[in-house]
Amino acid sequence: MGVGGSAPSETAPRLLDAEYLVLSSRLIPGLDGGYTIATLARARQLASAGVDGGRGPQLLTFDPATTAAHDEHRRLFAEQGALIEPARLRNLFDEAQAPGGGSATWLRAAADAGAAPDPGVEYRVLEDAEGRPFAALPVIPANPDWHLSTAPVLVYDAVGAVAGAVRGFRGLYRAWLEHVTASLGDRTIVVICESRQLGELVADWSDPRVRIVHTVHTIHLEAPYTVDAPMNALWTRWLALADRFDAVVWPTATQRDDVVARFGSSAAHAVVPNPIAPVEHHDDLRESGLVVVLGRLAPGKRVDQAIRAFLAADVAGSRLEIWGGGPEADRLHALIDELDAGERVVLAGHTDDPGRVLDRASVVVTSTAFEGQPLGVVEALLHGAPVVAYDVRYGIRDVLAGGGGVLVPDGDVDALGAAIGRVLRDHDLRARLSAEAPTVAAAWSPERSLDALTSVLGAVVSHPSRR
Template sequence: MSPDTAAGELPDAEYLVLSSRLIPGRDGGYTIASLARARQLARAGVADGCGPQLLTFDPGTAAAHAEHRAFFAEHGELTDPSRMRNLFDEAAAPGGGAAAWLLAAADAAAAPEPGIEYRVLEDADGRPFAALPVIPGNPDWHLTAQPVLIHDASGEVVGGVRGFRGLYCAWLDHVTASFGDRRIVVICESRQLGELVADWSDPRVRIIHPIHTIHLEAPFTPDAPMSVFWKRWLALADRFDAVVWPTETQRDDVVARFGDAARHVVVPNPITPVERRDDLREDGLVVVLGRLAPAKRVDQAIRAFLAADVPGARLEIWGEGAEHEKIQTLLDELDAGERILLAGYTDDPGRVLDRASVVVTSTAFEGQPLGVVEALLHGAPVIAYDVRYGIRDVLQQGGGVLVPGGDVEALGDALRRVLTDDEWRARLSAEAPAVAAAWNPEHSLAALAAVIRDAVSRPSRR
């Protein structure tokens, strides 16, 4: 097998996956998809099956990061825990102060402007090794030019690097220093990181930048407003060797509005097939599963369920989040406690989905339809608002029912029809595996490998 076809269909290269943070139970589909991508590359043979180096950039403690790695490994979400590395774990030297690579990057003349607040980072023994500028109330904190200050083993500040960009790039240079002239494929999973590495002009490097979220604000139509952050990122998109969208609908909306100067491609996020347990199915059980966040509009799912008024039906709401207390108050006001259970967090969502007769999602928007596909894999039909992005891409193929976004009456009507029509519900459940197959790891890997092969065959865009 030639070097260019080693690791299955993937080019022979060093592979890095960049993630702002990976914390169990945080960031929803982003965390799930980023870890799935790393496992996908491991199964394809990257680093002899150990997988890519998974680089994280959140300034937590080394003990916390060790707990995260252990959790992901225990739950089968991380192939090789030693390949999940964190910048700040490696920025501290064993004997105190900053690591040699960070000391070498420090500019002795770097000094902050007067009045800038700093967060001093200490190692496990309480010795400072770096200090981060605090930019309160500014969503663009990651773009600051204020220096990150570097401490030596005596605790003295010996200089700094230019902002978070300087810090992150110093670590990336350190990580890649041992790669020689080998090609480096970087999969950048975070938009904030993308902004900071968009000018990484190392000729060895090709940057593939997946997107996980919707780029629009309310009302989430193709021409809806966008945040300044998204506008700035889209202005940089042509610097990446490929921008990867999880659905055709979102890719097409972006190209229609902003043009095709960037290389916009579609790679569905990989979702591992499961062995569905139809023997666990409970008649009349409706499930809402996900974060309890305002945009999920769980209150509308509750009202739709009550409006459907199907005898014997009951609703279980699984998940945690900021809306928990508000939802509980609503249930109390509606006196719905006998029919609706606010069940809390589950570490076995598959079992919940195996039990469900129907899954309902009333979200205002999505970035990727992971929850919908997972429900279909478990044979549970999905009733959902037709909102951007991803839900229509899946359910228009079968396995569920789409109703107009925000139409609680239509959501309730659809729920009543599916719950009371056993033949239709069985047909939707039977369709589900074929619909979900478009998101299986093999299909996703073939698409991703084609994108990577094309990127490494061309000159870098930076």
């Protein structure tokens, strides 16, 4: 899970002197998949490069759960080795509470004392551990653009009365960020923003100390995921703001290139592959004829196509194990029954040891409609398992172009089945792909990722803010 260590490596690239902050909408164990893994890995990368003496950046989160819940998140991340120093994971709402009740001093200072609740808006009142209100958030139901609401966020005094309000979530978030950065003096502050919603709200942050590096974790396209496919409103607005960030960091070159070709190069685009730590794989566990699908059982993963392709390959003695859970499980059970494939295709459920599953696999198949970052493909290659995949945006082609697997046209179930059959039947081909796999995966190593990241950060620290 990314890079670890609590002290800077003797061989790690050094960063220019600055304060480093990582902004994330939320960081919750077991939630948001690759996003959470990649965000925490980036923080550990910065620690390995010497940020704050190896303690790493401050991680600033914005989800309004309870302090007890956030404490549990810190404990679990530390237990998993994902977080070097739990105190570096901070949360706005933990710090919005005054010890004696009501809102913290910084929040009261930011509030307009004459502001009142919006009578047309429902409010969610937040209370401290003693049941005392300290803030109230406007509830914007069924609206993906809730973060843009200008409805007042209410601020309470020590006796539980409304003492004023700040203007929307932008006002609340910016008040905290200005509080956090107020103690940093004249130092350059590098803000690594991991969330597009947060990015929209800080894109006009004109503090001359601040440099904003915005990372990307997901595909920017909607179905059918072609280079000119439509985008949702959040992506459209965000791309219109991209040139305000001091750097925009993409996980793959193909996505960066597609964006530049479609929208121009006015933003400062860069590519930093997400780090995936090397593993010790066990070829002695490899099982002849075992085909594996590993991941969430969601509609976009198109696991039904992987099942049909596997059956079409029709290789004697082969079997398919599908590992993971999700909303498609019942439909896939029904499909397996319909195809009378229960003896060869198994929905194996969740695994706590995905590495062992990949060590056992002769072939790993991915039939997803899209990707944002190729973590699953790289992990399969690290375990020496050849990958057969649809050629979809983004990331899979970036990886398999170097070897270790077979790409087939998107959505061509017959071609996917033929490729599965070819790799299973051809021992020499399978051995070659398996031997290539770890070398190909090394392009996503922590060392190469850190080299790319420090290059980007060095450039932004060395230049004035773009805002």
